[in-house]
Amino acid sequence: MTFAVKGWCPGALRPMESGDGLIVRVRPWNSALTPAQARAIADGARRHGNGLIDLTRRANLQLRGVSPATLAPLQEALDRAGLLDRDPEAEALRNVMVGPFAGTAARTLATRLTEAIVANTGLKGLPPKFAWLVDDGAFPTLLDQRSDVALCLLADGVAVRAGRSWLGIVDRSQAVETALGLAIGRRPALAPLTVPPDCRRPPPGMAVPFGRLTWDQLCGVADLAETAGSSEVRLAPWRSLYIDGPMADAAALGLIVDPDDPLLRIDACPGAPACRSSTVDTRRDARRLADKGFAGTVHLSGCAKGCARSTAADLVLVGMDGRYGVVRNGTPHDPVLYTMTPDEL
Numbered sequence: 001m002t003f004a005v006k007g008w009c010p011g012a013l014r015p016m017e018s019g020d021g022l023i024v025r026v027r028p029w030n031s032a033l034t035p036a037q038a039r040a041i042a043d044g045a046r047r048h049g050n051g052l053i054d055l056t057r058r059a060n061l062q063l064r065g066v067s068p069a070t071l072a073p074l075q076e077a078l079d080r081a082g083l084l085d086r087d088p089e090a091e092a093l094r095n096v097m098v099g100p101f102a103g104t105a106a107r108t109l110a111t112r113l114t115e116a117i118v119a120n121t122g123l124k125g126l127p128p129k130f131a132w133l134v135d136d137g138a139f140p141t142l143l144d145q146r147s148d149v150a151l152c153l154l155a156d157g158v159a160v161r162a163g164r165s166w167l168g169i170v171d172r173s174q175a176v177e178t179a180l181g182l183a184i185g186r187r188p189a190l191a192p193l194t195v196p197p198d199c200r201r202p203p204p205g206m207a208v209p210f211g212r213l214t215w216d217q218l219c220g221v222a223d224l225a226e227t228a229g230s231s232e233v234r235l236a237p238w239r240s241l242y243i244d245g246p247m248a249d250a251a252a253l254g255l256i257v258d259p260d261d262p263l264l265r266i267d268a269c270p271g272a273p274a275c276r277s278s279t280v281d282t283r284r285d286a287r288r289l290a291d292k293g294f295a296g297t298v299h300l301s302g303c304a305k306g307c308a309r310s311t312a313a314d315l316v317l318v319g320m321d322g323r324y325g326v327v328r329n330g331t332p333h334d335p336v337l338y339t340m341t342p343d344e345l
């Protein structure tokens with residue numbers, strides 16, 4: 001049975017093959033999970049995968065190491081937790097990211113938008129990676145993220161963005177319709193937006209090193225949320241988790257709560273042996289680099305695809321034939337200056 005589908009992001013209904021088995025991606029509604037849902041995912045990873053879960057750059061969770069035999073029971077468990085879509089098309093379209101600090105009104109707007117996207121058959125022809133985001137003008141943190149259509153809730157309406165361009169402001173009641181219209185190429189008539197919302201720098205919350213969680217870490221986060229009386233665990237694309245309540249105890253789970261931790265400045269894709277495209281163990285080497293100390297930002301990429309980071313880093317190390325190609329101030333696609341062995345890092 002072959003699951004790889006070129007040009008598609010993996011989902012829970014449409015998993016993708018990887019070096020360590022099938023990847024099953026769960027897209028939490030409004031980029032948030034109840035503690036019970038977080039526990040269901042952790043349990044699914046433990047029982048039906050290899051226990052490892054990735055927090056992605058679209059604030060989704062990917063269960064790794066699932067086999068064709070364990071896929072169906074995993075999907076049933078996700079369905080019981082309210083985490084499975086009715087079909088793969090709806091799942092793929094529901095690519096809506098919501099700011100982790102969005103308040104109730106912005107979350108309600110995001111829910112309305114997501115429901116409308118899933119219900120709108122006219123959107124089925126959208127490109128697979130068509131991305132939406134919703135944030136709250138009171139503390140917007142997602143606005144530097146890529147999106148095709150973005151909505152930001154303000155006091156006097158909803159600011160609307162297409163690609164990188166802010167187009168104007170619309171009444172709250174018209175925001176969903178406006179966003180859907182933009183997706184199919186309809187230019188809306190909007191009131192002018194004099195001051196576009198500014199993206200804020202978020203606190204680290206509970207940062208997940210390289211976006212890789214173990215099932216028991218996720219259970220621990222669910223415990224913290226319940227102890228704090230937080231109804232949600234919110235997910236952020238900079239690979240952090242947030243709850244309403246104290247988060248310092250997450251350090252005991254192996255998560256990063258210190259904003260000065262050097263690992264926060266390193267991006268590293270799974271690399272070898274998890275990904276077949278890599279000949280280097282990127283995350284092992286990233287931890288060694290963090291222990292030695294370094295300045296600026298670093299991106300270790302198992303190959304030139306650069307899955308872990310789309311923007312430039314001060315130092316980029318790209319895997320090639322068991323060595324690292326070195327790029328300064330760039331991305332893995334840029335020309336390599338020289339190569340070195342992992343031991344020479």
Ligand code: SF4
Nearest residue numbers: 269275302303306307
């Ligand atoms: S960057 Fe290359 S090696 Fe790393 S996860 Fe992506 S495809 Fe695999």
